[in-house]
Every structure is written in C-alpha cells, then in structure tokens.
Amino acid sequence: MLAVAGLIMVIAALGVLRRAEWHVALSLVGSFAALLVGLALLLAQLDAGETGPLLFVWVGVIVASVAALVMSLGPGAPQVSSAVRRVQIVAVAGIGLGVAQFVFTTVYGPTPAGPHLEVRGVLQRLGEKDDLVAVKAQITLKNSGQRSIVVVDSVYRVKGDLVLEIPDKRRTFRNKIVAAAKANTPGLDHVDETRDVDRWQSTMVQAGQIIDRGFWFEPGESSTREFVFYVPDGRYDLLGLSAELTIGEHRLLNLDEGPTVGPKTETHVYPAGKFVLVNTSWSIPESSWVRSLIRGEKVLWSRWMLAGPAHVERQYELPVVFAYVDKQGAAFDPWLETTPDRVLRLSSQYGVVSTHAHAELSLFPRG
Numbered sequence: 001m002l003a004v005a006g007l008i009m010v011i012a013a014l015g016v017l018r019r020a021e022w023h024v025a026l027s028l029v030g031s032f033a034a035l036l037v038g039l040a041l042l043l044a045q046l047d048a049g050e051t052g053p054l055l056f057v058w059v060g061v062i063v064a065s066v067a068a069l070v071m072s073l074g075p076g077a078p079q080v081s082s083a084v085r086r087v088q089i090v091a092v093a094g095i096g097l098g099v100a101q102f103v104f105t106t107v108y109g110p111t112p113a114g115p116h117l118e119v120r121g122v123l124q125r126l127g128e129k130d131d132l133v134a135v136k137a138q139i140t141l142k143n144s145g146q147r148s149i150v151v152v153d154s155v156y157r158v159k160g161d162l163v164l165e166i167p168d169k170r171r172t173f174r175n176k177i178v179a180a181a182k183a184n185t186p187g188l189d190h191v192d193e194t195r196d197v198d199r200w201q202s203t204m205v206q207a208g209q210i211i212d213r214g215f216w217f218e219p220g221e222s223s224t225r226e227f228v229f230y231v232p233d234g235r236y237d238l239l240g241l242s243a244e245l246t247i248g249e250h251r252l253l254n255l256d257e258g259p260t261v262g263p264k265t266e267t268h269v270y271p272a273g274k275f276v277l278v279n280t281s282w283s284i285p286e287s288s289w290v291r292s293l294i295r296g297e298k299v300l301w302s303r304w305m306l307a308g309p310a311h312v313e314r315q316y317e318l319p320v321v322f323a324y325v326d327k328q329g330a331a332f333d334p335w336l337e338t339t340p341d342r343v344l345r346l347s348s349q350y351g352v353v354s355t356h357a358h359a360e361l362s363l364f365p366r367g
Contacts, residue, residue, distance in 0.1 A: 031065045031066075032065070034064070034065040038058050038061035038062040038065060039062060041061075042058035042062065115145060115147060115247050115248060116145030117143055117144070117145075117149055117245060117247050118142045118143075119243050119355050119356060121140075121156075121241045121242075121357045121358060121359040122139075122140075122241075123135055123137055123241050123361035124136045124361070125363070126228065128233055131232060131233045132230045133230065133231050133363060134228055135230070136226060136228050137226065137228075137229065137241050138225070138226045139156060139224070139226075139243045140224045141222060141224070141245070142217075142220075142221070142222035143217035143219055143220060143221050143222070144220075145219060147219065147249055147250070147251070148216055148217065148218050148249070148250035148251065149216060149217050149247045149248065150214060150215070150217075150248055150249070150254070150255055151211055151213065151214065151217075151246075152213065152246040152247060152253070152255070152323045152352065153280075153302040153304075153323050154209055154210035154243070154244065155208070155209060155243075155244050155304075155319060156208060156209075156241065156242065156244075157204060157242045157317055157319070158204070158206040158207065158229065158239060159204055159240045159242070159317065160203045160205045160236035160238070160239055161199040161237060161238045161239075162199065162236065162237050163199055163238055164198055164200050199238070202317075203236070205229065210225055210243055210245060211223065211225065211245075213255065213259075213280070213302070214256065214258075237362070237363055238361070239360065239361045239363060240358065240359070241360070241361075242356065242358050243357045244321070244354065245354065246352060247354075248300075248351045248353070252284075252351055253282075253300060253352070254285060255300075257282070257283075258282075259281060259282050260299075262278070263278050263279070263280045264278065264280070266278075268335075270335060274308065274309075275305055275306075275307065276307045276308070277303065277305055278303075278306060279303050280302045281300065281301050281302070283297065283299060283300075284299065284300055284325065297327070297328035298328065299325070299327070299328050300325050300350070300352070301324055301325070302321060302322075303321065303322050303323070303335075304319055304320070304321045305318055305319060305320050305335055306318060307319070322334045323352060323354075324339070324346075325343070325350045325352055326346060
C-alpha cells in the first residue's frame with residue numbers, strides 16, 4: 001500500500017507540473033493515502049514503544065505527503081471539475097476506510113478477551129502401609145475462555161509442614177495480620193494467620209512440571225494430571241500443593257517451532273549465594289509483516305530457579321519459574337532486578353499471564 005501510494009504521488013507530481021486535471025486528482029488521492037499510511041505506522045510504532053530509524057522513514061513519508069497535498073491544492077494547480085471532485089471524495093473515503101482496516105487487522109488485530117485457564121488442585125489421603133502414607137495429587141486445567149491458549153511453562157510443588165502450638169500475644173498476632181494484609185499474592189504466599197498456631201520446618205516433598213511447554217488448549221478443552229507420592233507417617237502435619245502456570249494467547253505465541261535457546265542449565269552467584277538456573281527462550285513469529293516491521297524481534301523467556309542456599313529455598317519455596325516477553329538482546333535478570341515497564345508492557349501485548357491454585361491436606365491421625 002505504501003509503495004502504491006508513493007508511485008501515485010510521483011505520477012501526480014508530474015501531473016501537477018504538466019497541469020493535467022486527472023493527474024491532479026490522482027495527486028490528491030495518492031498523497032492523502034500516503035499521509036494516512038505514514039501517520040498510522042508512526043502512531044503504531046510509538047504506541048508499541050519502539051524507537052529506531054523507521055520513525056524517520058514514517059516522518060519522511062508524512063512530510064512528502066503534505067508537500068504533495070500542497071502542490072495539488074495550491075494556486076498553481078489546474079482546476080478540477082465537479083465530476084472529478086466527486087470521484088476524489090469517494091476515493092479518499094474508500095482509502096481512509098481501507099487504511100483503517102489495514103492497520104487494525106495487521107498491527108492490532110481483534111481486541112483480545114484475554115486468555116483464561118481454570119486451575120484446580122486436590123490432595124487426597126489414600127492409606128498407610130509400613131509407616132508410609134500414600135497421597136494422591138490431582139491438578140485439573142480447563143480453558144474457560146473463548147480463545148485458544150498456549151502453556152508457556154508450569155510448576156507444581158508439594159510442601160510438608162509441622163503445625164505447632166505457640167501462644168501469641170495480642171500484639172504479635174496483630175503484627176502477623178498486618179503482614180498478611182500487605183501481601184500482594186495471598187493465595188500464593190500462604191500468609192493466612194492463626195492465633196497460637198504456627199507452621200514450622202517447611203520441607204519441599206516433591207516438585208516438577210505440570211504439563212508440556214507449548215501445549216495448547218482449545219476453548220472448553222481440559223486436561224487432568226494425577227500422581228501418587230508417599231511421606232513418612234508422622235513426619236508432617238500438613239501437606240500443601242501449589243500449581244502455577246504461565247499462559248499466553250496461541251494466535252500470538254506459537255511455540256510449535258521449539259525453543260531457540262535451551263533448556264539450558266546454568267549456575268549463577270547472587271548476593272544470597274549460589275543458585276542453579278534453567279533458561280529457555282523462543283523467538284516470537286509475528287502474525288503480519290507490518291507487526292514485524294514495527295515491533296522488531298521479540299523473545300519469550302522462561303526462567304527457572306531450581307536450587308540455592310537452604311534458607312532461601314525455604315523462604316521462597318524453590319523451584320520457581322518466571323516467564324515474560326522482552327526485546328531481542330535486552331538484558332534483564334528477574335532474580336536480581338525489578339521487572340521493568342518494558343517487560344510488563346510487552347508481556348501484556350502478547351497476552352502472557354500467570355495463574356495458580358493451592359490445596360492443603362491434614363495428616364493428623366484419624367480419630
């Protein structure tokens with residue numbers, strides 16, 4: 001479209017110089033089309049937060065279009081008959097609608113309703129034998145939305161706790177409630193407080209992935225994973241199952257091609273000690289050449305922190321996983337830095353969101 005508009009502008013400029021009526025008509029229509037396209041691409045790139053040499057290209061197109069409009073409407077241009085003027089008006093209106101539809105479908109696409117995935121976790125005590133307790137864990141995933149979604153990454157954790165009676169003074173309990181009220185993710189961080197009772201010696205019993213990376217769900221589709229694990233009888237008073245998934249819209253994030261990097265295991269030293277990491281990345285194919293031109297190359301990252309010093313593992317319930325979208329070549333360490341606005345904006349544009357569920361099971365003796 002941009003090339004055609006430019007060609008019309010060249011022909012029209014020659015027409016204005018030759019003082020030809022239809023060439024002047026073409027000049028007005030073509031320059032208006034080029035102006036609309038240039039403005040649309042400039043605004044789309046600025047809205048995407050991208051800066052680069054292409055911005056100067058779009059500005060140049062806009063300036064050239066305005067110059068052509070001035071030539072077409074200037075006093076030196078020949079007069080255009082009413083019949084030709086009506087053709088101009090119809091053509092300009094049609095081009096305006098065409099450019100609007102072009103930008104909407106190739107740059108923004110339909111307004112996303114957002115990915116939806118229901119996650120439900122259940123723990124069930126099956127029985128005991130030889131001082132071992134058998135427990136079944138069940139994690140059910142269901143796409144409750146109207147769009148296909150893809151699983152970027154997932155993790156489940158089974159944790160065992162002791163529950164002890166520790167009398168609380170009134171002020172101590174009040175301080176616990178203050179901490180619970182300040183928490184941003186209460187369901188994930190387990191900040192519920194009970195007077196005179198405390199959880200102690202949390203231990204990671206089992207952990208792993210819930211479902212394959214790149215697995216995608218059609219609307220209404222569901223999947224259930226079940227597994228049985230065993231814990232020594234009397235070792236824990238309470239078991240907790242956490243399930244976390246990062247998902248995205250399948251039309252924007254197609255992971256069928258496989259990762260471009262990883263899964264790659266690394267060891268990194270942070271201020272708190274040495275940690276084992278696993279990093280995976282995918283190149284994001286854009287749905288149109290215009291989006292690719294405007295937004296540049298983007299990368300989908302999945303970063304796992306698997307193990308570290310014992311006190312950190314207990315505090316942050318390792319392993320944990322963090323997935324996000326970023327620019328190609330951009331430097332960002334989620335375990336060391338606050339998530340920048342750039343990453344938040346890009347992750348939102350590609351529909352990357354996280355969801356989780358939590359379930360608990362008491363192992364107190366039956367009686």
